[in-house]
Structure formats: C-alpha cells, structure tokens
Amino acid sequence: MIEQASLCTLLLALFMTYAIILTYKTLTETNLVKAIIYSAGQAIAYTLALVLLAAPDLVLAYVAVGVGMYTVLFLFVVSRTENHEYESLEEALKAMGVDVDE
C-alpha cells in the first residue's frame, strides 16, 4: 500500500499537470468560448489541488469565483462582442470586409 502523503503528492502533481495543459490550451485557443471553457477546467484542476493541500477556505472561494462567476462573466463579455480572436489587426479588418492595401 502506498503511503498516504506520497499518494497525495502524486495526485497533486497530476492535477497541476492538468492545470498547465489547460492553461496552455486557454492561451493558444482562438475560439473564445472554447478558451473560457478551458479556463474553467483549469480552475477545477486548481480546486482539486487546493483540496489536497488542505485549504478548504480557499476551495470555497475558488469554486464560486473561478468556476462559476469568472466563466459566466467572460461569457457575458464574449456575447457582447465576437467569438473569434484574430492574430492581427489586418486579419480582423479583412474578416470585416475592409480594404487594407498599404
């Protein structure tokens, strides 16, 4: 049987790896709604890591803010603008049908 503390450390490493992967996906995703969902997944991974670190006070605040409010707030903001993140200004203008010659 594995010792409890080392098992917890292993799980912690697993959750933090998930968090890093999801953060990377959030940064590189160009579809903003998908990026927000990746960000919420990162918040869930952080929540589980905080549970393992025995910080229930932080967990209660982090679940409500990170998963609930933060996600919905950004969904509100995205619903008021466009769903796609452009690489550059020229690309955005081209997508809108504006002529950029020079």
Place this chain on the structure above:
Amino acid sequence: MSKSKARENRDITKEIIVAIFASLLIIVFASAILFSGAIAIPPQPTNRPLASFYLRTTYNWEFKWLWSSSPEVVTSILWDHRGIDTVYETGVFFFAIIGALMLIRNYKGGSKYKAVGMSIIARSVTKITLVSIPVIALSIALHGHLTPGGGFQGGSVFAVSTLLVIIALGLGFFIERGWTKHRLLGLHTLGIMIIGFIALSLPIIGFFRSYCGYIMQNQWKPWSPLGLGYVFNLFGIEILYSGSLLFLNLAGFLAVSAGLTLAFIALALPKEDIRKGGGLDD
C-alpha cells in the same frame, strides 16, 4: 474528400485521448479516496514556528489575553489578527461595485421584462437549486467562525445562484420581485456600514468610559479590558459566537452577495435600455 476524412479521424483521436485522460483522473482520484482515505495531505508532525504560534494562541482557553475565541484559525487571522487589512479589501470591493454601476448610470429602470428563460427542465432544476444554494451560502457564512468558510465565501456562493437565475429564469425574475438597483446598493452599503460600525465600536465605547480600545478589536487584552464576549447563553445552552467574528461574517455576506448580484444584474441589462437613458453617445 480524403482530407476531410483525415481531419475527422484526427478529431476522433483527440476526443479519445481526452476521454482517456478524464477517466484516468476520475479513477485515480476515486481509488485514492477508497483505498487509503487520502483526501488531503495529512498534517505534518512538525509545524513551522509561525503556524504553531497561531495554532497555540488562536483558541487557547488558558491564554485568553492572546486568543480570538474562534477555533477557525483562518477566520481569526482574517477578521482579528489582520482585521484592518480585510476591511480595506472590503472597501476595494465596494469601489469595484461602484465602478460597475458607472456602466449603467443612465439606466432609468421601469421597463417590463418577461421572465423568459430556458426550457421547462432547466427552469425546474434552477428553482430547486434556488432553495438549496442560498441555504448553503448562509450556513457557510453563519458557521464561518467554526468551520471553513466565512462572509466572502458565502457571498460568492450566493452570487452563483443569482447568476443561475439570470441565465435560466431571465432577468424578469428579479425585476418582478423588486430587486432594484437602489435596494441592492442599499443592502451592499448596509453591510459595509455594519463592518465599519463594529470596527469602531470598541474605541468609541472606550472613549466614553476612559478605557483603551482599538479599531477592529475583538477580545479583551490586559491593557485594554473591553471585549465583545464570546459565549451566548440561550436557555442554558452555551453557544460560541466568537465576539465580532460572527457579526463581521454576516455583514460581509450581506455586502458581497448584494454587491455581486448587483454587478450581474448590471451586466445582464439589455443594451437598448441603457442607451435609452441617453448620454452614452457623448
């Protein structure tokens, strides 16, 4: 044709990888809880000096001149040891809400919103959670001095339920029940004012009775004999309320829940109604 097929295959491979990762996560976590009872890293046999100082003084009945009369060390540190810091945090939150209100300063109100939302299934589920989430939020805030949690945590859990209402039942649900901008801002300000009143109560009492009293003081000290007490006697049953901590938690709950609800209502208002107030195009 083959190109799109290759893309489809790649998508399926991606989904399979994601599914394997997700199921691995669940299996590992569940088996860890089942087989070793590992939910959190267990307390270490030796604590660092700072941690042992707080653990020894926060709820030590033999050193009452050092304690804050609450077994919850985090809440004691937040509202007693570094209480003024938390008061300033609440002030920052107040100004953030005022900043959010700037966005809807032209909104006059008075429009009728029908309580239209999502389908009947989503509405029914939301109505069930609408009972349970505020109860849990209030219990987190009320037990903030005994178990993990507190005013801010309870308030933000409550705000999640208002978000659910705005999404699933529609904004009209609040407007019909008279949750206007001014009432919510009034509740928010009331919470802030209660915090300020409790913070200043002991210096003011001490001023009139010629004792020494500090801002955000909770329990008595040898050089400052004023305190807010810690046990409430209800028909022979002694209830620990930990001095100012219970009241500060409740006031914080009121301020945070009303403020966040206000911010969400402000964000969810239709653009046309805010434009109708005029003055935004200047």
